[in-house]
Amino acid sequence: xxxxxxxxxxxTAKDPxxxxxxxxxxxxxxxxxxxxxxxVGTSGTVKAVFHRDLKNDIKAQIILGNTYHLYLRPGTExxxxxxxxxxxxxxxxxxxxxxxxxxxxxxxxxxxxTTEGCTFRSHIDGSKHLFSPEVxxxxxxxxxxxxxxxxxxxxxxxxxxxxxxxxxxxxxxxxERGAVHFDSTEPLYGYKQAFFPIVQGxxxxxxxxxxxxxxxxxxxxxYAIGGLSVGExxxxxxxxxxxxxxxxxxxxxxxxxxxxxxxxxxxGVARGIDMFxxxxxxxxxxxxxxxxxxxxxxxxxxxWADDLSFLDINGTSFVDMVYSKAYLRHLxxxxxxxxxxxxxxxxxxxxxxxxxEARNHIKAGDFKAWKNSMIKRLETKL
RNA sequence: GGGGAGAUACCAAAGUGGCCAACUGGGGCAGACUGUAAAUCUGCUGGCUUACGCCUUCGUAGGUUCGAAUCCUGCUCUCCCCA
Numbered sequence: 221x222x223x224x225x226x227x228x229x230x231x232t233a234k235d236p237x238x239x240x241x242x243x244x245x246x247x248x249x250x251x252x253x254x255x256x257x258x259x260v261g262t263s264g265t266v267k268a269v270f271h272r273d274l275k276n277d278i279k280a281q282i283i284l285g286n287t288y289h290l291y292l293r294p295g296t297e298x299x300x301x302x303x304x305x306x307x308x309x310x311x312x313x314x315x316x317x318x319x320x321x322x323x324x325x326x327x328x329x330x331x332x333x334t335t336e337g338c339t340f341r342s343h344i345d346g347s348k349h350l351f352s353p354e355v356x357x358x359x360x361x362x363x364x365x366x367x368x369x370x371x372x373x374x375x376x377x378x379x380x381x382x383x384x385x386x387x388x389x390x391x392x393x394x395x396e397r398g399a400v401h402f403d404s405t406e407p408l409y410g411y412k413q414a415f416f417p418i419v420q421g422x423x424x425x426x427x428x429x430x431x432x433x434x435x436x437x438x439x440x441x442x443y444a445i446g447g448l449s450v451g452e453x454x455x456x457x458x459x460x461x462x463x464x465x466x467x468x469x470x471x472x473x474x475x476x477x478x479x480x481x482x483x484x485x486x487x488g489v490a491r492g493i494d495m496f497x498x499x500x501x502x503x504x505x506x507x508x509x510x511x512x513x514x515x516x517x518x519x520x521x522x523x524w525a526d527d528l529s530f531l532d533i534n535g536t537s538f539v540d541m542v543y544s545k546a547y548l549r550h551l552x553x554x555x556x557x558x559x560x561x562x563x564x565x566x567x568x569x570x571x572x573x574x575x576x577e578a579r580n581h582i583k584a585g586d587f588k589a590w591k592n593s594m595i596k597r598l599e600t601k602l
Numbered sequence: 603g604g605g606g607a608g609a610u611a612c613c614a615a616a617g618u619g620g621c622c623a624a625c626u627g628g629g630g631c632a633g634a635c636u637g638u639a640a641a642u643c644u645g646c647u648g649g650c651u652u653a654c655g656c657c658u659u660c661g662u663a664g665g666u667u668c669g670a671a672u673c674c675u676g677c678u679c680u681c682c683c684c685a
Contacts, residue, residue, distance in 0.1 A: 555641080
C-alpha cells in the first residue's frame with residue numbers, strides 16, 4: 221500500500237552538529253516552516269485565544285483539533301454541513317487532527333480494546349461508540365484536516381515489554397488498515413490531506429525500531445512518534461528519538477506527539493524532530509505558569525504582587541510589553557478570565573518564538589551552542 | 603430602662619465532658635500539569651520539630667471534674683426585640 225497523495229516537504233538547512241534541520245511543508249492551507257510548534261485546539265478552539273491573535277501575534281502556522289472530541293461534540297454532521305472544520309471554526313490555516321488515539325490512553329477507564337478497534341463510553345453522556353482505524357479516517361475526512369493521524373494505542377510510559385509488544389502489534393494492524401482506508405477514500409472539500417502513521421514501542425529500542433521500519437514501508441508524507449512523555453524518564457524519550465532517527469526518511473517531516481516543555485522541544489529538534497504539539501503552553505497558562513526567555517514564572521506567587529515590570533522583557537508578543545507581572549497576578553488572584561487569555565497568548569507566542577529562534581540558529585549553523593545555553597535559562601525557576 | 607441571643611483560628615461556621623490543635627467553606631501560601639474529561643488538581647495554613655512528640659489556644663477571671671471549647675459563677679463586649 222502506498223499513500224497516493226503528496227504533500228511537498230523540502231529541507232532548507234541542516235545543522236552540522238546534530239540532526240536538527242529546517243524545512244518547508246506545503247499544505248493547501250499554507251506553508252509551514254519547520255521546526256514548528258502547533259498550538260492544540262482540541263475542541264475546535266485554542267483555549268482562551270482568538271484566531272486574530274493566534275495568527276497576527278502568536279504567529280501560529282498550524283493548529284490541532286481532536287477527532288474524539290469533535291466527533292462527540294459538535295458531531296460530524298454540523299462540521300460536514302459547514303464545509304469542514306476550517307470553515308466551521310473560521311481558521312484558514314493548516315490543521316492537524318489527532319485520531320483519538322491519545323484518548324484511548326487518557327480515557328482508559330471508559331474504553332475496551334479489540335482488534336476491531338476501541339469501544340468508548342463518551343465522557344460526556346456515557347453513550348457507546350466504536351473507533352476503528354477505518355472510522356477515524358472517515359471522521360477525519362469529514363473534519364477535513366490537512367494532516368490526519370492513524371489510530372494507535374498509546375501505552376502508559378511504565379508498560380512492560382510484553383505489553384508494549386502486544387500493543388505495538390495492535391497499532392501496526394490498525395495502521396495498515398487505516399492506510400488502506402485512507403488510500404481508498406477521497407478528501408471531501410477539494411484540498412489535499414496527508415495521513416501520518418504513528419511510531420510506538422514505549423521505551424524499548426527493539427520495538428521502536430520494529431515500529432519505525434514498519435511505518436516507513438507505507439511511504440507516507442510524514443511520520444509521527446507517539447507514546448512518549450507519558451510518564452517515562454525524559455532521558456529515555458531522547459534515547460528513543462535517537463534510535464529511530466536513522467530509520468525514518470530524512471526528506472519527510474517528523475512529528476513528536478504531545479511534546480513538550482521548551483527544553484524537550486529543543487532537544488527534540490536536535491534529534492531530528494520537525495513538528496511538535498503540546499497542551500502545556502495553554503493549560504499551564506490557564507493555571508498561572510508562564511514560560512519566559514529568562515525562566516518559568518508562577519504568576520500566582522506572592523513575589524510578583526508588586527512587580528510592575530513587563531511579563532517578558534524580551535518577549536515578542538503584544539501582551540509582553542503591555543501588561544505587568546503585578547497586573548497579571550492580580551487578574552489570576554481575582555479569578556478574572558483575562559488572566560488566562562493574556563497568559564495563553566504569552567506562552568504560545570513564546571513557544572512560536574522559540575522554534576523560530578531554533579530555525580534561525582540552524583540556518584546560522586550555531587544551533588547546538590544556542591540550544592545548550594537556552595535550555596539553562598528556560599529551566600530557571602524565577 | 604425591660605427582655606432575649608451570642609462571643610471558636612485570618613474570615614465565616616461546626617463542635618455542647620475524653621475520639622479536639624478543633625469538621626467544613628472561603629481567604630492565604632506553595633506544588634503539579636507534556637497527541638486537553640483541566641480557567642483544573644494536590645498539599646499546607648497556632649508554635650517548635652524531618653518525624654514521633656512537646657508546648658500554648660475556643661472573649662476574660664475563677665470554679666466543678668481524673669479530664670473542659672463543651673458544665674457552674676463573676677466580669678467584659680456584641681447583636682436583636684420592646685420601651
